[in-house]
């Protein structure tokens with residue numbers, strides 16, 4: 001149960017959704033784009049989220065669909081993690097999202113909600129960052145496509161009233177060699193201690209991380225060290241960790257010392273696997 005009342009809207013077009021949002025703002029109300037709704041329910045219950053006007057995006061045509069168009073795999077922001085897990089057209093993404101939360105939650109959580117949410121792990125963004133994805137953003141001026149790497153800086157940078165409508169991944173990225181692994185402190189579900197997603201493209205390793213800093217990231221500086229073939233995988237991992245964008249997390253999920261140890265080993269395993277050595281997962 002949420003401890004506040006709200007008005008519920010289910011627009012039938014993206015323009016209508018933006019219009020409802022703007023209308024609420026004009027009335028000094030707090031609008032909320034609602035996708036899977038799990039975060040509003042979880043955080044709203046404990047007073048960490050609030051809405052006067054809930055705008056449910058799931059009625060928008062195409063919002064939950066996954067299909068191919070020209071050279072792209074198109075994933076609607078309203079596609080649930082379960083549907084992406086089962087779709088398998090982008091195996092790295094399917095495998096990464098299959099480790100988020102539990103099956104019941106994944107049936108509700110959408111990819112748009114995961115990458116735009118307040119809960120900072122946002123693990124679904126990792127494969128999208130390393131695959132140079134495009135994001136279709138809907139706003140007052142219509143739909144605009146932007147490279148995710150340009151607009152994702154700790155969080156996705158949206159203007160007030162904009163929402164993510166769709167995500168595009170070029171076909172050439174879908175079936176590259178990949179590595180994805182999530183380590184938790186304990187149990188089979190839960191937030192990550194460290195999650196890594198990596199691919200190898202044109203002989204270069206690309207890697208993105210969640211659980212390491214208080215936001216997910218891909219770092220070009222770290223990738224320089226990861227691709228220094230003159231060094232052993234452990235040494236490359238050690239050097240890359242020297243370029244982390246923020247101090248490593250030290251929290252209930254794990255101490256910074258333990259995280260560093262796990263991170264270094266996972267990076268070395270990823271390098272070995274992508275360079276053709278089999279490692280035990």
Ligand SMILES: Cc1cc2nc3c(=O)[nH]c(=O)nc-3n(C[C@H](O)[C@H](O)[C@H](O)COP(=O)(O)OP(=O)(O)OC[C@H]3O[C@@H](n4cnc5c(N)ncnc54)[C@H](O)[C@@H]3O)c2cc1C
Pocket residue numbers: 032033034035036037038039040041042057077078099100101102105108109110111112113114115116117118119120121122123124162163164165190191192
């Ligand atoms: C039980 C549970 C376990 C979890 N475990 C993990 C985990 O292991 N790893 C992990 O990464 N995350 C985890 N999460 C976090 C979860 O992925 C996020 O809370 C996510 O936001 C939920 O998606 P949703 O579709 O339900 O979003 P919603 O609740 O609908 O929305 C979440 C936020 O995103 C905004 N939003 C939603 N859709 C859009 C859009 N299309 N454009 C712009 N903004 C939008 C909303 O306005 C809201 O602020 C967990 C959550 C739960 C409830």
